[in-house]
Amino acid sequence: MADYFEEMGWQPLADGEAPDSLLHFARLLMDFGMFDVLGEDKKLPPPAAKEAVKNLEEKKCSDADEKCTICLKEYTAGEIVKILPCKHDFHPACILPWLEKTNSCPVCRHELPTDDENYEQYRKEKIRAKQREAEIENLHNSMFS
């Protein structure tokens, strides 16, 4: 049974902790896939997690490198650029203000982790929903092919 709670991303109440009715209601909506009622799909995703931003990879530019897609300026040799996990690179002065606004790569929308628990929950749920769909599809194919 532990797996079930784990799969749903739930944790037992701590000692003396009371259930949060609002959270339960939100969960009920989520269970029915009604993130749109909560307005989650219309909101700009929250800023990237401070830790993730701090740990971004850096590199020194060589001549051959191209330009920063935020300011469209070409990199000069020896300049330090920040690299996102999706391998897209930017000037620190360009990418840092963006990641303070939202968590995704300006080029490919690859998402960095955030410090927003609700959003992380929503994201997990989205991934799980996709997995479930693939599993059902798989099951269906194995039964009827």
Next chain:
Amino acid sequence: MANNIAAQRIQREFKEVIKSDEVAKCAIRVELVNDNYTELKGEIAGPPDTPYEGGNFVLEIKVPETYPFNPPKVRFITKIWHPNISSVTGAICLDILRDQWAAAMTLRTVLLSLQALMAAAEPDDPQDAVVAKQYKDDQEMFRLTAKHWTAKYAGGPGGNPDFEMKIRRLTDMGVEEDQARVALSSYNWDLERATEQLFS
């Protein structure tokens, strides 16, 4: 003013747009309105095989100081009949101009996205509910109406004598032409219902 990030970025984009292939094909164009790069005029050619084909659509583009971290404010100056564009104000409902904006997007990608929106409307996320309803209920009526608007406001080909006649009937009664066109378009060119709405 011309030295902030937004202005510098627009300056660089200008070179990009001017160099690009779309300009050579006359599909999109951007012009400066003032010297400090905060206001621009865009132009989009109506995409082929749509009711907007042959028309030229002018856009007002306002660049915020926080650009490119925030999207430009864009609206149609040329009147257009489209589910995602207000037939009255020209306001546009497009996700990348709101919450789906990304800092690597440019005026070029915005104009190309708008051109794509003209070719493929999203009636389930409408800006103009009346147009969206017509689009869903009566595609042919929508096509004729949009084509008529393109001919009238965007310099597109072909007129529609039947529609023109109905508009003249209303202007003869003292209704302003644009107003008559909106009313008739909204009521599927039913002269009686449009008249009723205008005079009630």
